[in-house]
Amino acid sequence: DTAVSQTPKYLVTQMGNDKSIKCEQNLGHDTMYWYKQDSKKFLKIMFSYNNKELIINETVPNRFSPKSPDKAHLNLHINSLELGDSAVYFCASSQASGTGNTIYFGEGSWLTVV
Amino acid sequence: KQEVTQIPAALSVPEGENLVLNCSFTDSAIYNLQWFRQDPGKGLTSLLLIQSSQREQTSGRLNASLDKSSGRSTLYIAASQPGDSATYLCAVRKTGTASKLTFGTGTRLQVTL
Numbered sequence: 461d462t463a464v465s466q467t468p469k470y471l472v473t474q475m476g477n478d479k480s481i482k483c484e485q486n487l488g489h490d491t492m493y494w495y496k497q498d499s500k501k502f503l504k505i506m507f508s509y510n511n512k513e514l515i516i517n518e519t520v521p522n523r524f525s526p527k528s529p530d531k532a533h534l535n536l537h538i539n540s541l542e543l544g545d546s547a548v549y550f551c552a553s554s555q556a557s558g559t560g561n562t563i564y565f566g567e568g569s570w571l572t573v574v
Numbered sequence: 575k576q577e578v579t580q581i582p583a584a585l586s587v588p589e590g591e592n593l594v595l596n597c598s599f600t601d602s603a604i605y606n607l608q609w610f611r612q613d614p615g616k617g618l619t620s621l622l623l624i625q626s627s628q629r630e631q632t633s634g635r636l637n638a639s640l641d642k643s644s645g646r647s648t649l650y651i652a653a654s655q656p657g658d659s660a661t662y663l664c665a666v667r668k669t670g671t672a673s674k675l676t677f678g679t680g681t682r683l684q685v686t687l
Contacts, residue, residue, distance in 0.1 A: 464617075501661065501679075501680055502677070502679060503618075503663065503665075503677040504677070505674050505675060505676075508674065516674055518674075550617060550618065552618075561623075562608065562620045562623050563608065563620065563675060564620065565610075565617045565618040565619075565620075566617050567616060567617040568616070568617045
């Protein structure tokens with residue numbers, strides 16, 4: 461059983477398109493995240509949701525819009541894709557915001573904008 | 575602003591050697607520190623989590639230590655194996671900033687036969 465699953469794993473699309481990446485966790489966690497890993501392998505948080513509410517938004521362009529229909533899902537929608545959006549996007553979850561619990565990551569979604 | 579640095583950036587050791595990976599952070603007001611492993615083309619796997627009140631955590635051949643006052647953590651891998659080859663990342667959660675993890679730049683480890 462995959463704890464944090466995200467789809468698609470690979471996505472190649474043209475500039476200007478709109479795309480979505482879906483994420484689901486079956487761990488019963490109440491906090492979910494999106495992280496971006498750039499070409500230099502540096503990981504940086506984009507968003508964090510706790511109980512479907514946005515609690516962290518790290519100055520991400522508003523072309524990126526997270527949506528959390530329920531605690532187990534956090535989807536990432538990207539409008540008007542740009543070349544610089546090419547990266548690996550990781551979804552993650554943990555038990556609660558502000559506690560010491562382990563964060564679990566999905567396998568990543570490789571986005572290539574051409 | 576929290577900055578997390580890992581040294582060395584890359585390391586190659588022969589199988590069987592013990593090794594130490596280093597992580598340093600600029601703001602000692604952390605809630606916890608977590609070590610991850612990332613295999614090529616894969617996601618992150620959590621290895622160890624150390625609370626700010628703890629000094630070390632152990633799991634199998636792995637031992638992680640934390641010295642909060644000096645802003646340092648080490649990951650000790652005993653009797654390294656080729657299967658340990660991966661990138662190792664440390665990440666700190668700052669006190670009072672809810673869920674945010676700040677990641678280090680990673681150490682790419684190669685264990686050779």
